[in-house]
Amino acid sequence: MYILGISAFYHDSAACLIHHDEVIAAAQEERFSRIKNDAAFPAEAIKYCLREAGITLADIEHVVFYEKPFLKFERLLESYVATAPFGLRSFLKAIPLWLREKLFQKRLINRELNNIDAAWPKRNHKLLFTGHHQSHAASGYYPSPFEKALILTIDGVGEWTTTSAWIGAGNTLSMVSDMPFPHSLGLLYSAFTQYLGFKVNSDEYKVMGLAPYGQPRFAELILREIVDLKPNGSFQLNMCYFDFMGGLSMINKHFIKLFGKPARLPDAEIDEFYMDVAASIQSVTERILITMVTFLSEKHQLTDLCLAGGVALNCVANGKLLKHTPIKRLWVQPAAGDAGGALGAAFAARYLHLKFTRQAKEGDSMKQSLLGPAWSTAEVEDALRAEALSYHILVDDEFLQAVANYINDGKVVGWFSGRMEFGPRALGARSILGDCRGADMQRHINMKVKFRESFRPFAPAILEEHAAQYYDIAQSSPYMLIVADLLQEYQRASNADVKGFEKLKDISSPFPAVTHVDSTSRLQTIGPANGKFYQLLRAFYQLTGCPAIVNTSFNVKDQPIVCSPADAIDCFLKTDIDVLAIENIIVLKQH
Structure with a gap:
């Protein structure tokens, strides 16, 4: 039995195809359209899923959409009424689109499916709808390794829900608590994302990366004035500081007055004040999550936890949950955001x-x-010949040894191997690789390859058998969604006189290119199940004695991760990547 899950029309549209209990294929629309966080109907992602399975839409038992449009429309209307007459501009912008298309999504989805396959009826009983947070909970629990677990879903907002707690057992999901809009941890974090000059629903991870450069000196102010945190982890936002219920902005003049400085302009200098703001909201987020998870774990006597929803991508907070709550085992859906809703809807x-x-x-x-x-290799060759590029095809062992040698020589390698990743992380299929022992490698890749902010940290891909030798971590982290502390023996006392981005020059670590300024790393643990990527790390370890390399996504700033050989070649040619290693083919930059 085939079931197709779809997420669309907000951000990060995606499709997922399951057959019985097996995930056959899943992909975000952005990878095909090349539009970052594409919200359009995922037509190309659906076509890919069907091709991968060798079927047509006629073979699909059910198509499932990841949320319920009528409930979402109800929330929008009630929010506008509650804030009237404020928010008129937002109302006039949003409502015509809803009345024209979004309110009639069943008809819209069936029409789009009919465009893919004319045999699909424009009115079809096979179309189902799940709740937004139900989709997140299903994506977090059903693919997990747990027979019974606590599930926590946290994001901006679904239909009405912003946070929900569930218990998964067997094939059942039972909601045990939830929090309603507008009291949202995701929206709170996004408000600070906007204040810090970054893009909402896209750049929240930049706030997380910026936080260790500052001090959380505004954390108590936030908890006193903006967030009323309860002992059970629930909370209320003081809405006088926000404009997202009816306006076109996340924050208002009262928010700005509270902190005493205007919102940072995009691309403006980031001074210590904004670093401290980032540190403060990250600290508050961690405190809320630790309080919430501790209460739920103790109340329900469960120590296995599944996480989904956009906030579950806050890997720093995830690491803190393992250290400061009763949770013993943590599993995070690798496509935790709305893309993963497609997978959850199908399950x-x-x-x-x-x-x-x-x-x-x-x-x-x-x-x-x-x-x-x-x-295939033949398809890669066609793409290389189209660009008139010289290349060498190597057998597996020679190929892996050559790539390991290039990394050891300080080269930056674009790595393209096998099936593309589903979710926001590059996990060793569409990756940019480098030597994590080089002190200048982090800055070089940020500035000359990725063309992004110099403060952004990189993750180490590390052989799983060596992870505990360097990091304080007691479980695997295959999806790069847990941050762990470098062991004390590899740290040195930080220099209190070093401030801001100067901390980048004060890192002590066996792996300076992947160690953040607070002596942590966002780990990806690599084992035999990772196939050729594991073999590459083994070859590098045998060559150097180092069990880790830099692994970052194969893209540049504001572009989706590469999908096709043509995408990879284009990125290779337009950046300072030295070597393209693509399906056993080596391409060297011709200077």
């Missing part, structure tokens, strides 16, 4: 609507999240 239909039996799988059932398209 919700299978287990909650059709009530099939679920059997948890060892590790998980995400296939290392390598669920996107792959290309």
Whole structure:
């Protein structure tokens, strides 16, 4: 039985195809359209999923959309009424689109599916809808390795819900608590994202990366004036500081007056004040999550936790949950944001609507999240010849040894291998790789390859058998969603006189290119299940004695991760990547 899950029309549209309890394929629309966080109907992602399975839409038992449009429309209307007459501009901008298209999404989706396959009826009973947070909860629990677990879903807002807690057992999902709009941790974090001059629903991870450069000196102010945190982890926002209920901005003049400085302009200098603001909201976020998870774990006597929703991508907070709550095992959906809602919607239909039996799988059932398209060597050669590029084809061992040698020589390598990742992280299929021992490698890749802010940290891909030798971590982190502390023996006392971005020059670590200024790293642990990427790390370790390399996404600032060989070649030619290693083919930069 095939079930197709879809997320669309807000941001990060995606499609996912499951067959019985197996994930066959999943991909975000942005990878095909090349529009970052594309919100359009995921037509190309759906076509890919069908091609991967070798089927047509006629073979699909159900198509499932990841949220319920009428409930979302109800929330928008009630929000506008509650804030009237303020928010008129936002109302006049949003409502015509809803009345023209979004309110009639069943008709819209069936029409789009008919455009893909004319045999699909424009009115079709196979189309189902799940709740937004139900989709997140299903994406967090059903692919996880747990037979029974606590599930927490946290994002900006779904229909009405901003946070929900569930218990998953067998094939069932039972909600045990939730928090309603407008009291939202995701929206709170996004408000600070805007204040710091970054893009909402896109750049929240920059706030997380900026936080260690500052001090959380505004944390108590936030908890006193903006957030009323309860002992059970629930909270209320003081809405006098926000404009998102009815306006076109996240924050208002009262928010700005509270902090005493105007919102930072995009691309303006980031001074210590804004670093301290980032540190403060990150600290508050961690405190809220620790309080919430501790209460839920103790109340329900569960120590296995699944996370989903956009806030679950805050890997710094995830690491703190393992250290400061009763949770013993943590599993985070690798596509935790709205893209993962497509996967959750498909699983919700299978287990909650059709009530099939679920059997948890060892590790998980995400296939290392390598669920996107792959290309053959012949197809890669065609793409290289189209650009008149010289190349060399090597057998596996020679290829891996050559790449390991290039990394050891300080070269930056564009790595393209097998099926593309599903979710926002490059996990060793569409990656830029470098030597993590080089003190200048972090700045070089940021400035000359990725063309992005110099403060942004990189993650180490590290052989799983060596992770605990260097980091304080007691479980695997295959999806780069847990931050861990470097062991004390590898740290040195930080110089209190060093401030701001100067801290980048004061890092002490065996792996300076992937150690953040607070002596942490966002780990990706690599084992045999990672196939050729694991073999590359083994070859590098045997060559150097170093079990880790820099692994960052194969893209440049504001562009989606590369999908096809043509995308990879284009990125290679337009950046300072030295070597393109693509399906056993080596391409060197011709200067």
